[in-house]
Amino acid sequence: MTKIAIFGVGLIGGSLALCFKGRDGMTVVGHAHRPESAARYVSRGVVDSATLSFEEAALGADFIFLCVPVGKLEEYLHRLSELPLKDGCIITDVGSTKAGIAHCAKALDLGGATFIGGHPMAGSERSGVEAASSLLFENAYYVLTPQPGASEDAYLALHSLLQHTRAHIVRMDPERHDEIVGAISHLPHVIAVALVKQIHDYDDEDSLYSTLAAGGFRDITRIASSDPVIWRDILLSNRSVMLELLQDWNRGIERFMGLLETSDGDGIQRAFAEAGDFRGRLPERRKGIITPLFDLHIDVPDHPGIIGRIATELGDRGINLSNMQIIESREDVPGILRLSFRQEKDWERARELLQHQDYTVYV
Ligand SMILES: NC(=O)C1=CN([C@@H]2O[C@H](COP(=O)(O)OP(=O)(O)OC[C@H]3O[C@@H](n4cnc5c(N)ncnc54)[C@H](O)[C@@H]3O)[C@@H](O)[C@H]2O)C=CC1
Numbered sequence: 001m002t003k004i005a006i007f008g009v010g011l012i013g014g015s016l017a018l019c020f021k022g023r024d025g026m027t028v029v030g031h032a033h034r035p036e037s038a039a040r041y042v043s044r045g046v047v048d049s050a051t052l053s054f055e056e057a058a059l060g061a062d063f064i065f066l067c068v069p070v071g072k073l074e075e076y077l078h079r080l081s082e083l084p085l086k087d088g089c090i091i092t093d094v095g096s097t098k099a100g101i102a103h104c105a106k107a108l109d110l111g112g113a114t115f116i117g118g119h120p121m122a123g124s125e126r127s128g129v130e131a132a133s134s135l136l137f138e139n140a141y142y143v144l145t146p147q148p149g150a151s152e153d154a155y156l157a158l159h160s161l162l163q164h165t166r167a168h169i170v171r172m173d174p175e176r177h178d179e180i181v182g183a184i185s186h187l188p189h190v191i192a193v194a195l196v197k198q199i200h201d202y203d204d205e206d207s208l209y210s211t212l213a214a215g216g217f218r219d220i221t222r223i224a225s226s227d228p229v230i231w232r233d234i235l236l237s238n239r240s241v242m243l244e245l246l247q248d249w250n251r252g253i254e255r256f257m258g259l260l261e262t263s264d265g266d267g268i269q270r271a272f273a274e275a276g277d278f279r280g281r282l283p284e285r286r287k288g289i290i291t292p293l294f295d296l297h298i299d300v301p302d303h304p305g306i307i308g309r310i311a312t313e314l315g316d317r318g319i320n321l322s323n324m325q326i327i328e329s330r331e332d333v334p335g336i337l338r339l340s341f342r343q344e345k346d347w348e349r350a351r352e353l354l355q356h357q358d359y360t361v362y363v
């Protein structure tokens with residue numbers, strides 16, 4: 001039996017557990033740091049067993065996944081280094097930053113165990129085991145950062161296990177990972193939070209700001225609703241990279257202010273054209289680190305119960321709806337009900353179903 005231990009069965013740990021549980025010859029043990037969590041992991045069918053004992057989860061494990069907030073990873077790795085782990089045990093983590101934990105692992109004596117850093121580059125603003133899904137990592141990138149000179153067999157064993165996530169594995173150096181992921185994921189999260197705060201401050205003076213900000217503004221700031229503790233730890237762990245990125249950001253904003261101060265219309269036009277051009281060349285059908293929502297807009301006749309009926313019809317067919325919104329203004333979107341899906345497959349099935357029922361569906 002291959003024993004897989006998951007420390008921290010939340011969004012990411014729970015999703016990994018679901019990718020492994022029930023596979024031939026595998027047993028998944030979840031470690032919980034609170035008694036009420038352990039019972040929830042098992043009752044939701046995410047793990048085969050759950051324990052509050054660090055030792056019971058770790059001892060005899062072939063693979064150990066550390067899926068706790070970044071600020072707790074080093075403490076967990078220290079505790080593991082003090083245990084008589086199974087010879088050949090592979091320890092990995094899922095933290096959103098990689099340099100700090102790589103540095104920590106290098107300084108520790110893990111005996112016959114090997115540490116290989118990891119980062120599944122998919123997730124959402126939700127957290128906790130309730131949000132876990134076996135499909136979360138499908139088609140996403142999954143970065144592994146093995147230490148230089150680490151056992152190639154261990155790398156291949158982890159690589160092989162992770163095939164169950166259906167993610168694309170990419171091997172990378174931890175520092176390079178933190179610079180790139182800092183720019184494409186951590187920076188957008190900071191910008192989203194700052195943008196929401198700016199509008200919140202205006203809204204305190206005049207509540208029309210939030211009234212009119214529905215729809216698009218909510219979409220582009222979705223990631224500002226991410227878990228505060230998870231993101232505190234990520235940003236503090238990637239602090240030096242973030243400070244440099246934010247200086248570049250400030251310079252970009254200052255350039256934009258310069259264009260406005262000098263009423264440089266050509267400059268503004270060029271900035272939009274260049275951004276549109278680069279954006280147009282980004283891979284489209286790939287799952288990126290910030291998860292898109294797949295939207296459908298439909299015209300619905302104005303009579304009671306129709307929205308409930310649509311939700312029920314989708315639910316009856318197992319089509320997972322992530323969000324539903326009535327758009328009151330028809331100025332920019334030709335439709336009235338917006339349905340959002342996290343999976344493209346759900347989006348496609350919903351479109352077929354609704355078109356078949358003669359709803360006008362705008363894609
Ligand atoms: N949220 C996301 O979309 C992604 C998160 N990650 C990384 O995955 C890790 C886990 O994040 P999520 O699953 O989103 O968070 P989560 O909040 O859903 O899960 C965290 C788990 O750690 C446990 N935990 C929380 N505080 C703890 C503490 N003080 N001591 C011990 N255990 C504690 C919780 O009980 C929970 O089981 C983080 O390191 C994060 O950087 C990686 C990729 C995506």
Ligand SMILES: O=C(O)C(=O)Cc1ccc(O)cc1
Nearest residue numbers: 096122123124125289290291
């Ligand atoms: O909510 C989103 O789309 C995200 O950006 C999810 C996410 C959060 C943290 C990561 O390290 C990777 C992905």
